[in-house]
Amino acid sequence: MRMSIATVSLSGSLVEKLHACAAAGFDGVEIFEPDLIASDHSPEEISHLARRLGLSLDLYQPLRDLEGVDEATFTDNLRRAAATFATAQRLGIDTVLVCSNVATATVDSDEVSADQLRRIGDVAAGYGIRIAFEALAWGRFVDDYRRAWRIVQLADHPNVGVCLDSFHVLSRGHDPSAIEDIDGRKIFYLQLADAPALTMDVLSWSRHHRLFPGEGAFDLSAFVRHTLAAGYTGPLSLEVFNDTFRQTDPGHTAVHALRSLLWLADHVAHARSTNGLAHARSTNGLAHARSTNRPAHGLTEAKPPTGFDFVEIKAEDTSEVEVMLGQLGFTPRGRHRSKPVSLWSAGQARVVLNEQQARDQVPHVAAVGLQVPDAGATTSRAAELMAPVAYRRTYATEQPLGAAVAPDGTAFFWTSSGTAEPAWAAEFDGGIDQVTTPIRAIDHINLSQPWQTAEDAVLFLKSVFGLSADAPAEVPGPSGLVRSQVMRNADSSVRLPLNVAPHILDGADLPQHVAFACTDVVALARAAAAGGLPFLRVPDNYYDYLSGRFGLDDAVVAELRELNLLYDRAATGSFVHFYTRTVGTVFFEFVQRIDGYDGYGTDNAPVRLAAQRGGVGTVLT
Amino acid sequence: MRMSIATVSLSGSLVEKLHACAAAGFDGVEIFEPDLIASDHSPEEISHLARRLGLSLDLYQPLRDLEGVDEATFTDNLRRAAATFATAQRLGIDTVLVCSNVATATVDSDEVSADQLRRIGDVAAGYGIRIAFEALAWGRFVDDYRRAWRIVQLADHPNVGVCLDSFHVLSRGHDPSAIEDIDGRKIFYLQLADAPALTMDVLSWSRHHRLFPGEGAFDLSAFVRHTLAAGYTGPLSLEVFNDTFRQTDPGHTAVHALRSLLWLADHVAHARSTNGLAHARSTNGLAHARSTNRPAHGLTEAKPPTGFDFVEIKAEDTSEVEVMLGQLGFTPRGRHRSKPVSLWSAGQARVVLNEQQARDQVPHVAAVGLQVPDAGATTSRAAELMAPVAYRRTYATEQPLGAAVAPDGTAFFWTSSGTAEPAWAAEFDGGIDQVTTPIRAIDHINLSQPWQTAEDAVLFLKSVFGLSADAPAEVPGPSGLVRSQVMRNADSSVRLPLNVAPHILDGADLPQHVAFACTDVVALARAAAAGGLPFLRVPDNYYDYLSGRFGLDDAVVAELRELNLLYDRAATGSFVHFYTRTVGTVFFEFVQRIDGYDGYGTDNAPVRLAAQRGGVGTVLT
Incomplete structure (x- = not known):
């Protein structure tokens, strides 16, 4: 399974972040748009640097507040989306994250959102881009991954799929088992974050207190198993907004982050082999693509100290x-x-x-x-x-x-x-x-x-x-x-x-x-x-x-x-x-x-x- | 108006805290029980030190989880309360804070709570102590100051009154104007804290994020005006649990804290004189009792910069x-x-x-x-x-x-x-x-x-x-x-x-x-x-x-x-x-x-x- 991380999870400049991710042994990264905007490296330079470092660029994110709007607003949004797709293309990235509308949505309709996503998908296709639609936990109308999936089904466009983020699903207490009802080929991306059990508004919780898998209270192993059972074959990617990681050494954090994914993947592999979860639709083994020092079949099992x-x-x-x-x-x-x-x-x-x-x-x-x-x-x-x-x-x-x-x-x-x-x-x-x-x-x-x-x-x-x-x-x-x-x-x-x-x-x-x-x-x-x-x-x-x-x-x-x-x-x-x-x-x-x-x-x-x-x-x- | 502060608002040892409060110019303090327990000074030494420093000891706090319980539990609680009253007596403190029961309450009855408070009042009277009953925002059954007041009315004991804490009232969005319905002589104590507008569980909000008046989102001026209108004549006392103040210099924090009370008292005085709120039941002017350098009639009015x-x-x-x-x-x-x-x-x-x-x-x-x-x-x-x-x-x-x-x-x-x-x-x-x-x-x-x-x-x-x-x-x-x-x-x-x-x-x-x-x-x-x-x-x-x-x-x-x-x-x-x-x-x-x-x-x-x-x-x- 390929392992990726969003650049927003680390401190430093974009170039520093890429070096840190590569040094830790990640396979790929998601580029957080503000990191690129603030970088003094062109998209082409970033793309070449990533290639030299052996990192794939898996996702460009996020495009916000696109769908669920009136036609006049939508026309301007399409123009804005096209500019983002052009940047993604320069980066050599083929998937762009589209978050459900928070700020400008005025139309609460699956049909309207689907129609607009379809038209965004048409524009994206012109750039060779697919869009991954994600229900934010605090979306104005679309705040549940099951609704996002309904809308994507309605949109029925080869370049339009969903993005799943464990935080947005589990923080709301939504049952992740319905992920298995999604066609895995339409899960374009999977973002993972753990979080401590907190009772606070979900936006602040998300922006400040996310954790790497294994550090919080979420059952991420079950979450990933549901996603694999659906047939998802993309990377496991960490998107962790955390006040501490934002200010501490990115090289250290990247190792810490990859360790969390290795632990999680191992946990998932064990759970799948022991409780016989359906592998039928999954083409995705747990072998790791890239690092030669990474174990091919999960981690060595070691019993806890006595x-x-x-x-x-x-x-x-x-x-x-x-x-x-x-x-x-x-x-x-x-x-x-x-x-x-x-x-x-x-x-x-x-x-x-x-x-x-x-x-x-x-x-x-x-x-x-x-x-x-x-x-x-x-x-x-x-x-x-x-x-x-x-x-x-x-x-x-x-x-x-x-x-x-x-x-x-x-x-x-x-x-x-x-x-x-x-x-x-x-x-x-x-x-x-x-x-x-x-x-x-x-x-x-x-x-x-x-x-x-x-x-x-x-x-x-x-x-x-x-x-x-x-x-x-x-x-x-x-x-x-x-x-x-x-x-x-x-x-x-x-x-x-x-x-x-x-x-x-x-x-x-x-x-x-x-x-x-x-x-x-x-x-x-x-x-x-x-x-x-x-x-x-x-x-x-x-x-x-x-x-x-x-x-x-x-x-x-x-x-x-x-x-x-x-x-x-x-x-x-x-x-x-x-x-x-x-x-x-x-x-x-x-x-x-x-x-x-x-x-x-x-x-x-x-x-x-x-x-x-x-x-x-x-x-x- | 006398100005006081809870020792829990400051960092350091109890003796350091007393020195810091006196140096800033506070009139009195509330002693937070864990501060005394951890002190190497006896209650009598603390009492003498406070007297030498010109500080009154206004409140000993808190007694927790006393009322709303079965008889067997209550018997043990009475014994525990008596020990606390004995300590308060050694400190020369005549008021002890009793918080509404969070952990052990099993009986959701005004009558039972009132009966138990009355019996606690009897024991307290033996030590020359009055108890101030406070509804915690997260109390098991009593979480609203209006209910606390009903229970105190039912208890009908000269040594049993209420304590009002702005945080517990305003964090729940309770209307503070009903404070004016309380007999001011039965408001035994007033604790003030501001807080930022946050959406999180009220206990964490209270324990970590309280602020001094003027720094947050609460309308403390109205809160105090309602309390004065009820006829309250005790001190304005700050009880501010805050992660930052817990770790920074207590001398600095004490000045900062008193500044907030001076600002608040001035704001209250202005609002009272301009909007003609009833002074009828209040015997409490805004003249300051202690510090000669403190203005007798509120602060000098100064218009904002141009x-x-x-x-x-x-x-x-x-x-x-x-x-x-x-x-x-x-x-x-x-x-x-x-x-x-x-x-x-x-x-x-x-x-x-x-x-x-x-x-x-x-x-x-x-x-x-x-x-x-x-x-x-x-x-x-x-x-x-x-x-x-x-x-x-x-x-x-x-x-x-x-x-x-x-x-x-x-x-x-x-x-x-x-x-x-x-x-x-x-x-x-x-x-x-x-x-x-x-x-x-x-x-x-x-x-x-x-x-x-x-x-x-x-x-x-x-x-x-x-x-x-x-x-x-x-x-x-x-x-x-x-x-x-x-x-x-x-x-x-x-x-x-x-x-x-x-x-x-x-x-x-x-x-x-x-x-x-x-x-x-x-x-x-x-x-x-x-x-x-x-x-x-x-x-x-x-x-x-x-x-x-x-x-x-x-x-x-x-x-x-x-x-x-x-x-x-x-x-x-x-x-x-x-x-x-x-x-x-x-x-x-x-x-x-x-x-x-x-x-x-x-x-x-x-x-x-x-x-x-x-x-x-x-x-x-």
């Missing part, structure tokens, strides 16, 4: 973290035999402290290790999804790890699940046997995201590792709202909350943290306090509030207060947790999930954020 | 701008007798070039001069509205100008309207007499805003100068969407488009510009081209498009193309304009408005933005 393998904290000097881990009852398991790296463990939780090539770096979460069912399969899949490789020096006898860099720069490593102790742990010498501790495993690793990479990170974790996204939450902090989006596997043994920083902050200004699951967090806190652990100090007011909020016993509240423990209770279960002081940009959390509690103590996050900001108040008073 | 006086371009070296002005037919009117400042003019347009204290500065719009009916009145009003003073050295015989600094740092100066040539122009020596030119006057000055100050700038220009805000527009540029908000006076002789930069840019990265109105822009362009002016080069594709778009004659398009002129046509009139190259962060535009054209050629802005970004494409090809 658990955390380790977390790596990197810094020029990790000694403060080491002392803290000691106070928390972690066992030092030795130093790596060829690198300035040490390993600490507690239960199934492993913390790697890395001082290699870490000059001037303060402690931060540099890498996450995952256990996966088949490391080789995950490695293949990551490569197929264009995940950048994370390089890690491996000497002869050391275990190679699968490795990729996530959009925020965190490295992800993976090994095949298996023995209780991973093979790579044997590379550490001079440690002691693990002592008993209430710490069981890594519960979650919280990765702070700059606002620019938030959506990209969701797609990366979903497509490469098969994690799924919970509904996002928002946490008010003293420096702004923090949006939190948890990615996890099916049994929740891998949880990665992504915290998106307010615009005013760099992602790096928002600390990351590693949370460890415990069997008895009170005992752990008591032991750590005795060992001198620098707890994050929780304000007294919190405990006064807690007492009133949940009606806890005074003795319970007193113990929580004494140990700087936080508490939450939900419909299912309760939660006790504490935080360490932040070192560098990382801190640790220790949690106990009681009776099936499934959250993260989100209500306590504002208290934590304020406490982490520190005693500014004291200074001011 | 025109531009000048624009000032500042730089260490302004010679490139001088050459450009010469090429454009501006007349050099001499150098200032005491400062390194020169004056250029054309028609009524005056450009001041300032090299004073401009080390390392590139050319930028440093100041805007306005002609106002009464400069003294505007000066008084600016001071009353806490506009920061712009300092300008004035020697004995030189004309003093009114001066204030706008939120984006641009200085505004004003003089009384009068003679064709302002008095200060006589301070320039050695110039020549003005030559004839097609340039008539300054048409508009476009000030780029960092995203942090956009709302503040709207309020500043509205409150200090009486400009009004057009509906905002959005312009796609190669580095993101630019939001444009035009501020202008009634006859449009002063137009100030505010362009808000995408998050990824500093406001300073988006160039400003000064547009000059011309009687014959084609002749001006031709003369300037002959003089060697560096025009902003408009791509050929634009002219191909223009021809098709408007069906212009080939000769017309050829002339536009030759001179790099842009064209627009609207329902009323047409528009021809051109741009110079950008120097520093400023460029010039020359416009001709034909047959009443009232816009800014917004459709051409993407072409301009792309051209200004320059030939990056060329380099890449």
Whole structure:
């Protein structure tokens, strides 16, 4: 299946956009008219450039407000359409998008619209152009793809077909299954966009908040399957209006975009093969036309991770973290035999402290290790999804790890699940046997995201590792709202909350943290306090509030207060947790999930954020 | 009238917020419970600090999900409410906000809610507390202030009244005039927020997009008048949930917030005195209780500006701008007798070039001069509205100008309207007499805003100068969407488009510009081209498009193309304009408005933005 993208989805000049699309590996692009108008390259130059870059020019768009008008207006519209067709012809593009009339429609009639589309089709034919008629969700009269198709049937012109856009269909809640009633040869184009579940006017939703497939709430796999079942053979093309992608690097966005299409096409192929959807009318396999590095038969199947393998904290000097881990009852398991790296463990939780090539770096979460069912399969899949490789020096006898860099720069490593102790742990010498501790495993690793990479990170974790996204939450902090989006596997043994920083902050200004699951967090806190652990100090007011909020016993509240423990209770279960002081940009959390509690103590996050900001108040008073 | 603000409207810690509110000059604050819980100061310390700062603590908020529930739930809710009342008592606060039940309501009955509120009132009375019941716009059963009032009437308890919040009333489109049917003594609290006209779910609208009065689309003046007419005597209090204010400096936001209330109170006072709304039940004058610098009887009335006086371009070296002005037919009117400042003019347009204290500065719009009916009145009003003073050295015989600094740092100066040539122009020596030119006057000055100050700038220009805000527009540029908000006076002789930069840019990265109105822009362009002016080069594709778009004659398009002129046509009139190259962060535009054209050629802005970004494409090809 050919993969395309509308230039409006990317920032930069038209020429920059073409280069970015080609570099990512797209087969083609849709040229958004304002991008051409603003370009200092002639249509012929653009056409030649695209050819040299190996990109087909699939669609020129949009022609607006053409049909459903009185004759006088229509005459002027025909002239305007002809000029657009002439430009498309100069570009070597054979399909022009015609949107249903928003601004000037005065005649609400299928027959009139069909007649006018037919006459536009006649003019288009003179330029060797076909027009793809699209029902905008906010069209004046035509706002439903089923009506657009009726009109195209009435027009009955070889150069007049429909364009389907997932946003315009799914945002209105229209049933996409009727797409299968359309003659696939008359579906001239397919535009895809995902979107978050929002309740707002559909125009603003469309203009600002579209997302790439896999990042939002739409079932695009079903949408594409219906379209293929109809017999559509054209490209899958992304048209994503999004405030963030409009202002961030187009080269990066183009890779991100193509990854979303690869994931979607794979999802579609799987669904088609497993639920036996009719292929009868489709002549369109899922083989990819262009890129030699693109898998011919969909992506390598890789099962989701089964658990955390380790977390790596990197810094020029990790000694403060080491002392803290000691106070928390972690066992030092030795130093790596060829690198300035040490390993600490507690239960199934492993913390790697890395001082290699870490000059001037303060402690931060540099890498996450995952256990996966088949490391080789995950490695293949990551490569197929264009995940950048994370390089890690491996000497002869050391275990190679699968490795990729996530959009925020965190490295992800993976090994095949298996023995209780991973093979790579044997590379550490001079440690002691693990002592008993209430710490069981890594519960979650919280990765702070700059606002620019938030959506990209969701797609990366979903497509490469098969994690799924919970509904996002928002946490008010003293420096702004923090949006939190948890990615996890099916049994929740891998949880990665992504915290998106307010615009005013760099992602790096928002600390990351590693949370460890415990069997008895009170005992752990008591032991750590005795060992001198620098707890994050929780304000007294919190405990006064807690007492009133949940009606806890005074003795319970007193113990929580004494140990700087936080508490939450939900419909299912309760939660006790504490935080360490932040070192560098990382801190640790220790949690106990009681009776099936499934959250993260989100209500306590504002208290934590304020406490982490520190005693500014004291200074001011 | 006392002026208050909810701590949730500001960023920072609770103690920082109190300091910011006191420094701005607020009389009191509402304490948002999560701010207290997260504070390392005890309720008693907060109470003492507020007293020392001269702030009253007016409200503790919110108590959620109390009424409309079954008895078992209610028993637990009563316990929870009692704990909150105890905290409020420790703070010395006598009013607690109770929101209508969103999450746990199961009983849709005025009688049950009234009975439960009465019993809560009994408990509150034991702590010396009254409760103010507020209908949230998204309440499960109670989502209308008229119903909340019915329930409070039924509860018939001295400690139970209503809280009115303009957002919850106006966002639902509820008629606020029924507020006058409420017994003013039972309106325990009044919260004010403005908001932009948006169509989205009311909860998201409320949580993210509230604005300070004067910045949005709500008629808050009428809302407050209805409330005063009912006999309300409490404070006007701002409760503004806004993503930007949550992350920007609280000291700045607090001043901005108080300015909005001063403007609103003044607007209310004027409307009451001019349309004779009943004062009968109101015991509440508009005299201000606290600040000695706050006017006792509303603000000084200042009429809006009647025109531009000048624009000032500042730089260490302004010679490139001088050459450009010469090429454009501006007349050099001499150098200032005491400062390194020169004056250029054309028609009524005056450009001041300032090299004073401009080390390392590139050319930028440093100041805007306005002609106002009464400069003294505007000066008084600016001071009353806490506009920061712009300092300008004035020697004995030189004309003093009114001066204030706008939120984006641009200085505004004003003089009384009068003679064709302002008095200060006589301070320039050695110039020549003005030559004839097609340039008539300054048409508009476009000030780029960092995203942090956009709302503040709207309020500043509205409150200090009486400009009004057009509906905002959005312009796609190669580095993101630019939001444009035009501020202008009634006859449009002063137009100030505010362009808000995408998050990824500093406001300073988006160039400003000064547009000059011309009687014959084609002749001006031709003369300037002959003089060697560096025009902003408009791509050929634009002219191909223009021809098709408007069906212009080939000769017309050829002339536009030759001179790099842009064209627009609207329902009323047409528009021809051109741009110079950008120097520093400023460029010039020359416009001709034909047959009443009232816009800014917004459709051409993407072409301009792309051209200004320059030939990056060329380099890449």
